[in-house]
Amino acid sequence: MKLKKLHAFVMFALFLTPSFLSAQTADEIIAKHIKAHGGAEKWEQVNALKITGRFTAFSLEKDFTTYKTKCGAYYSDLYLGEQHVFEGFNGKCGWTIDPWQEIDFARNINTIETNVFKQKAEFFTPFLNYKEKGHQVEFVGKENVDGSEMYVLKLTRNDGKSEKWFLDAKTYLEYKCEASWVDFARPAPAEMYFDDFRNVDGIILPFFVERIFWQRDRITQIENVEINPKVDKSLFAMPKRKEISKLSFMQGDWNVKLEFVGRQGTYQERGTTESCIQFASTNLLQEKISYENYFPNTLSINFTYDATSKKYRIAAFNDFTSTFDMFQGDLNENTLIMEDTHISYSENKNANRTCRQFIYTKIDENQFTVENKISNDEGKNWIPQARLTYTRKTNENLSKK
Amino acid sequence: MVSSIINFAHAQETPNQEWNQFRGVNRSGSADNVQLTSFNEKTPKLIWKKKLGDGFSELTIAGGNIYTMISERQDSITGNEFIAAFDAKTGDEIWRTKVDKMFFDTFGDGPRSTPAIGENNIYSLSSYGKLTANSKKDGKTLWQIDFMKEYGSKIPRWGFSSSPVLVGKNVIVEVGGTDSRAFMAFDKETGKEVWKKGEGMATYNSPVVTKINEEECIIFANGRKVYSLTTAGDTLWTYNSPVSNPTGMPIVFDGNKIFISAVRNPAFIVLEVNDNKAKEISRGTSMKNDYSSSLHHNGYVYGFHVAALQCISVETGEKKWTKRGFGKGSLIRLGDQLMVLSDKGKLIQVKATPEAYTELGSIQAIEGKSWTAPSFANGKIYLRNLTEMACYELK
Numbered sequence: 001m002k003l004k005k006l007h008a009f010v011m012f013a014l015f016l017t018p019s020f021l022s023a024q025t026a027d028e029i030i031a032k033h034i035k036a037h038g039g040a041e042k043w044e045q046v047n048a049l050k051i052t053g054r055f056t057a058f059s060l061e062k063d064f065t066t067y068k069t070k071c072g073a074y075y076s077d078l079y080l081g082e083q084h085v086f087e088g089f090n091g092k093c094g095w096t097i098d099p100w101q102e103i104d105f106a107r108n109i110n111t112i113e114t115n116v117f118k119q120k121a122e123f124f125t126p127f128l129n130y131k132e133k134g135h136q137v138e139f140v141g142k143e144n145v146d147g148s149e150m151y152v153l154k155l156t157r158n159d160g161k162s163e164k165w166f167l168d169a170k171t172y173l174e175y176k177c178e179a180s181w182v183d184f185a186r187p188a189p190a191e192m193y194f195d196d197f198r199n200v201d202g203i204i205l206p207f208f209v210e211r212i213f214w215q216r217d218r219i220t221q222i223e224n225v226e227i228n229p230k231v232d233k234s235l236f237a238m239p240k241r242k243e244i245s246k247l248s249f250m251q252g253d254w255n256v257k258l259e260f261v262g263r264q265g266t267y268q269e270r271g272t273t274e275s276c277i278q279f280a281s282t283n284l285l286q287e288k289i290s291y292e293n294y295f296p297n298t299l300s301i302n303f304t305y306d307a308t309s310k311k312y313r314i315a316a317f318n319d320f321t322s323t324f325d326m327f328q329g330d331l332n333e334n335t336l337i338m339e340d341t342h343i344s345y346s347e348n349k350n351a352n353r354t355c356r357q358f359i360y361t362k363i364d365e366n367q368f369t370v371e372n373k374i375s376n377d378e379g380k381n382w383i384p385q386a387r388l389t390y391t392r393k394t395n396e397n398l399s400k401k
Numbered sequence: 402m403v404s405s406i407i408n409f410a411h412a413q414e415t416p417n418q419e420w421n422q423f424r425g426v427n428r429s430g431s432a433d434n435v436q437l438t439s440f441n442e443k444t445p446k447l448i449w450k451k452k453l454g455d456g457f458s459e460l461t462i463a464g465g466n467i468y469t470m471i472s473e474r475q476d477s478i479t480g481n482e483f484i485a486a487f488d489a490k491t492g493d494e495i496w497r498t499k500v501d502k503m504f505f506d507t508f509g510d511g512p513r514s515t516p517a518i519g520e521n522n523i524y525s526l527s528s529y530g531k532l533t534a535n536s537k538k539d540g541k542t543l544w545q546i547d548f549m550k551e552y553g554s555k556i557p558r559w560g561f562s563s564s565p566v567l568v569g570k571n572v573i574v575e576v577g578g579t580d581s582r583a584f585m586a587f588d589k590e591t592g593k594e595v596w597k598k599g600e601g602m603a604t605y606n607s608p609v610v611t612k613i614n615e616e617e618c619i620i621f622a623n624g625r626k627v628y629s630l631t632t633a634g635d636t637l638w639t640y641n642s643p644v645s646n647p648t649g650m651p652i653v654f655d656g657n658k659i660f661i662s663a664v665r666n667p668a669f670i671v672l673e674v675n676d677n678k679a680k681e682i683s684r685g686t687s688m689k690n691d692y693s694s695s696l697h698h699n700g701y702v703y704g705f706h707v708a709a710l711q712c713i714s715v716e717t718g719e720k721k722w723t724k725r726g727f728g729k730g731s732l733i734r735l736g737d738q739l740m741v742l743s744d745k746g747k748l749i750q751v752k753a754t755p756e757a758y759t760e761l762g763s764i765q766a767i768e769g770k771s772w773t774a775p776s777f778a779n780g781k782i783y784l785r786n787l788t789e790m791a792c793y794e795l796k
Contacts, residue, residue: 217708
């Protein structure tokens with residue numbers, strides 16, 4: 001009997017606690033909110049959305065296209081005023097090309113932007129399967145906003161970032177959201193307003209979204225939503241810089257024939273090795289190659305493009321000599337010529353120094369060569385030293401190494 | 402109603418329905434004694450639409466002509482800024498006179514300042530700080546003063562944007578110069594310096610000439626200071642304001658109160674002036690004017706709270722209604738109606754009432770970036786976007 005009383009008391013006390021109250025109430029509200037958006041069953045069938053329409057920034061209205069996927073990937077091609085902006089996010093990491101920042105290539109987004117891209121990647125409402133996503137929701141209460149009663153929910157995302165959502169008490173659709181946004185890579189508090197809800201194949205979406213942060217005003221007017229379109233996943237990957245992309249002919253797994261110049265001054269075969277060349281970043285192509293020329297050499301070679309000098313650069317580390325060397329040069333059609341003639345590590349000119357040159361020549365999609373030459377007269381005359389012939393591995397002969 | 406009685410046509414002795422300076426007669430953005438039918442009953446008739454050189458300068462109208470500032474490119478990096486006159490009936494250009502080189506900006510090229518129309522001459526401030534007097538008749542330059550050269554003024558981010566005001570024999574404007582030359586008065590006829598006052602760099606504020614407690618004064622709000630000066634340039638009072646760099650016009654109402662708003666917090670304050678002492682009586686965040694000015698009508702302020710058209714109580718700051726979707730628009734009041742121009746050129750007729758947002762009709766009047774507030778004269782509304790202007794008959 002005592003136990004029964006105690007149980008009843010505990011249940012009553014639990015019922016009175018705000019967390020118990022809010023958990024129940026929040027879930028009830030969210031259930032109705034999801035239903036208002038077309039229902040969970042309908043949304044279960046949605047794997048991706050292609051959204052097109054008009055986007056307004058700085059009072060200029062331009063076309064935009066956005067893709068979103070169920071796994072939280074996002075891509076958008078839009079204009080901020082006159083500037084063409086691209087954004088991508090794979091669910092964890094993202095990138096942006098934003099000429100407003102006077103950067104005309106893709107850069108990684110910072111943590112503030114990552115939080116914003118997570119919001120952009122949502123299928124409009126973050127409350128869909130919010131528990132599975134690891135979010136938490138707290139019912140804050142009721143509030144009158146612009147003359148209408150609103151349910152106010154505090155959403156805390158799995159990364160700890162929180163947002164305040166105002167759902168219309170009559171329709172259960174979102175009216176307003178207060179969240180942290182970003183302006184020129186810095187945090188900015190934002191208010192978002194949602195309107196013009198329309199039915200697209202059974203799901204309900206806001207076709208008008210206005211976002212205000214600081215004095216900025218951004219308006220998204222949706223014109224068309226395609227459910228489960230064909231999505232090219234490469235859209236979400238950070239695009240490579242245009243100039244480094246020209247070295248794509250070197251990307252891949254290779255068999256490498258080694259030839260070194262002998263005492264007679266002619267190339268002599270010294271066996272084969274393997275090389276793997278991959279893009280490691282938006283402006284970084286990396287090669288790792290080992291070979292023996294009497295002694296074992298392992299080279300880590302980094303190719304980049306320097307926009308300021310408009311030159312390609314190589315930073316190569318040789319673990320046999322334990323040195324880092326720099327080379328710089330140009331790509332002319334199919335030939336990349338890299339030299340260290342313009343690179344000096346000494347304030348005093350060394351008349352006896354030996355300069356080196358590497359000539360990368362594309363033969364076709366499956367073959368290229370690298371010629372190594374030296375010069376003792378600052379590049380006036382070059383003397384061949386070695387030649388490496390790269391042949392692309394086929395699926396059959398890909399090394400298990 | 403009180404405000405329209407208290408405010409008075411000071412700049413010139415101008416027929417009521419002309420728009421002779423920035424924000425019109427009294428700089429209140431309002432015209433009284435105007436009866437308009439609903440757009441839904443009678444759609445405004447397009448009289449003309451004309452291409453115009455780039456700029457955000459308001460269209461001022463007097464004596465059957467339109468006067469405004471424009472700019473025109475010569476190539477991608479050079480161009481000129483002009484003061485120009487147009488026939489209000491046709492929109493045809495009458496004359497243009499170069500006043501400066503062109504101001505280029507990512508957000509829109511051209512001048513931001515609005516000229517003031519005098520009896521015989523017109524007075525303009527160029528983007529690079531040249532105050533110029535031109536003959537209304539043929540545009541002939543009568544005198545010009547280079548603020549940067551003469552007074553050490555520095556060009557603000559968006560160019561010199563203050564709109565000059567005419568008071569008696571003087572033209573008064575924000576100069577932003579060194580050695581107490583924040584604001585200056587110049588002889589209208591000769592351009593000769595009459596007085597100088599105040600400290601601070603050139604901002605985006607324009608002076609309002611008004612009466613406070615029946616005493617004539619000029620109100621400036623630059624940086625973080627509000628100045629009240631006599632027309633002779635003597636200081637009546639100053640107030641260290643928490644509102645930073647307001648662009649919108651200060652609104653004087655109830656005979657001794659001033660509403661000042663800017664886009665950053667605390668957004669707006671209301672000052673009450675007694676015995677030449679200003680005291681803050683309220684402040685709030687419900688009206689953040691960015692680059693367009695609010696207006697006051699019957700105890701309520703109507704304006705763009707960043708990008709939302711809003712009506713608030715001037716007494717309490719309480720928001721009465723909000724309407725979104727017009728971007729960062731602008732507005733004027735004609736009688737008991739608001740003429741709201743969206744930032745994309747939609748003209749919306751709205752009841753000037755705190756009861757509720759009540760739209761009486763709308764037309765897509767012009768296209769593209771429209772950041773310049775409408776002007777009204779003799780039954781016609783004049784609109785300007787970045788590159789064109791249009792005239793509609795409202796009655």
